[in-house]
Amino acid sequence: MEPLKIGIIGAGAIAQRNAREAVASGVARLAGVFDVNHKVARNMAKALSAPFYPTVESMLASPDVDTVLISVPHHLHRPLGVQAAQSGKHVMMEKPVANSLEEADAILDACKTNGVGLTVNYSFRFLPKIQKAKQLVEMGALGDITGIQILQHQYKDPGYWTGARSNSPDDWRASREKCGGGFLIMTTCHIIDYVHFITGLRTERIYSEYGTLCSPAEVEDIISIACKLENGAVGSLCASSIMRGVDQNEERISGTNGTMVLNEDGISLFSTRPVDGLKPGKVHRIKKFPDVSWTAEWVRDFATSLHEGREPAVSGRDAWDNLAFITSAYDSMEKGMAVQVPVLPSVTGAKER
Ligand SMILES: NC(=O)c1ccc[n+]([C@@H]2O[C@H](COP(=O)([O-])OP(=O)(O)OC[C@H]3O[C@@H](n4cnc5c(N)ncnc54)[C@H](O)[C@@H]3O)[C@@H](O)[C@H]2O)c1
Structure with missing residues (x-):
């Protein structure tokens, strides 16, 4: 190659x-x-x-x-x-x-x-923890997905918004026109991507509230979303860049046969089914994962996809769907109502959307 x-x-x-x-x-x-x-x-x-x-x-x-x-x-x-x-x-x-x-x-x-x-x-998909979670869901560990809860809270100091952490400082992150939004489009977008990847489900309807409460920015620093997935499952997402003192990153995915929690400690899994050699009816903690460079994996997959003439693991369509979730969340707050998340029927453009 x-x-x-x-x-x-x-x-x-x-x-x-x-x-x-x-x-x-x-x-x-x-x-x-x-x-x-x-x-x-x-x-x-x-x-x-x-x-x-x-x-x-x-x-x-x-x-x-x-x-x-x-x-x-x-x-x-x-x-x-x-x-x-x-x-x-x-x-x-x-x-x-x-x-x-x-x-x-x-x-x-x-x-x-x-x-x-x-x-x-969206290379976090290549993290072994995420790959393992997807494999467990595909093996039926959770049964039919019924609920998803995402929590992502961090603290971004004022310098974050003015580019103080960059070798090429600029305040584009604080601008709605340049950044397109705040913490959701900038950071939580990764989690939205891999939760959709793990479950194989897309989000159908969204209602959101957000605000800019204590950051020197035009874009949101806190957001809360309620959503319905295509199979009827109900989800929620709460994210902010203004939580002082305690970072929190957790995704909880539950189904008719089990529950999975992903956080910094790895994966906790409860299943009523015997999957992947794990005893049913018990909480298992899966903590050890190989160290990989997710960015290098992303590059490797893209090179291989071109060589093999297939779609890459993270396709334009996947990224479009991710953006459809994000822009629908912004749309919902502006309209003050729940909105349907648009679907991309083909890659030939807006006219067919
Ligand atoms: N994958 C991740 O985990 C991750 C993390 C951080 C940022 N990002 C993304 O990476 C992108 C850049 O973010 P960043 O944090 O590196 O920003 P940054 O401000 O540090 O760097 C942006 C660079 O783009 C340059 N630039 C501006 N206009 C240009 C032009 N017309 N042509 C060429 N270069 C131009 C700037 O001079 C600057 O050096 C964004 O899309 C951001 O969301 C991804």
């Missing part, structure tokens, strides 16, 4: 890890770096012995680049994703795919029309 020749677009905070892990994946080499902040791009290019490109056009015109890994503020996902696809480059996009479904449509369309691959960095 030929290695991917990856051009890095955006050399800010997360791009540091993305670039290193792309190299570590063993299926890619760094073919260049571009950032409007030339200093950070030059630094990365030097550190990773890759060429520096002074403009995005020069990178996209280069035959030495066949794939771009885009890690830039959200409002730039569409223009750069579309431009890369139109230049015949495969697109690896940081999450979320875009800020709106119309923007996401444009990216999916451009990739389809130009015959290039698209994946979005």
Whole structure:
């Protein structure tokens, strides 16, 4: 398999890890770096012995680049994703795919029309804990899913919103127009992705409340969502970036035959069925998982998918569905009512949605 020749677009905070892990994946080499902040791009290019490109056009015109890994503020996902696809480059996009479904449509369309691959960095799916949870659900440990509860609380200090944690400081995270939203689209989007992945279910209807209570931002720092899944299961999600002192990350998935709790300690599973060699009717704690680089796994899967001519594990459609959940949550609060989550019937665009 030929290695991917990856051009890095955006050399800010997360791009540091993305670039290193792309190299570590063993299926890619760094073919260049571009950032409007030339200093950070030059630094990365030097550190990773890759060429520096002074403009995005020069990178996209280069035959030495066949794939771009885009890690830039959200409002730039569409223009750069579309431009890369139109230049015949495969697109690896940081999450979320875009800020709106119309923007996401444009990216999916451009990739389809130009015959290039698209994946979005929902790579937590590759964590062994998440893979194990999905396997247990598929083995029937929970029976039919009846309920999902997600809790994600952290504390983001004011510097988070002004870019103080980045090597390329900018306050785009605080802007509704640039970021598309707050904690939900920025952070909780990963959990929404992997809970849908684990259960194989999509969310059908959403009602939400959110606010900006104590952050220097236009976007939400706390959100609460009630939802109904396609099989009738009922879910809730509470997330905030203003919980002081105690981080909390927990997903509880229950069904007709059991309950599974995922948190920092691993997986706790109760099942009335004998699955995976586990005694039924008892709570089992599954704590040990191999250490893997989820980002490198994501790169490896994308390279293999192109080689095998299949969809990547995290497809454009998956990312579109994820964004449909997020934008519906924002929509619901603005309308003051429950909303249906849109469905993408094909990747040919908004007209068919
Ligand atoms: N997967 C994860 O766990 C994870 C974690 C953090 C951030 N992210 C995502 O990564 C993306 C970037 O976030 P970040 O925290 O690295 O932001 P950042 O602000 O640290 O970096 C963004 C970079 O993009 C550059 N940039 C701006 N406009 C550009 C343009 N037109 N062309 C090229 N470069 C441009 C900036 O100069 C900056 O260096 C976002 O989509 C964010 O949601 C993902």
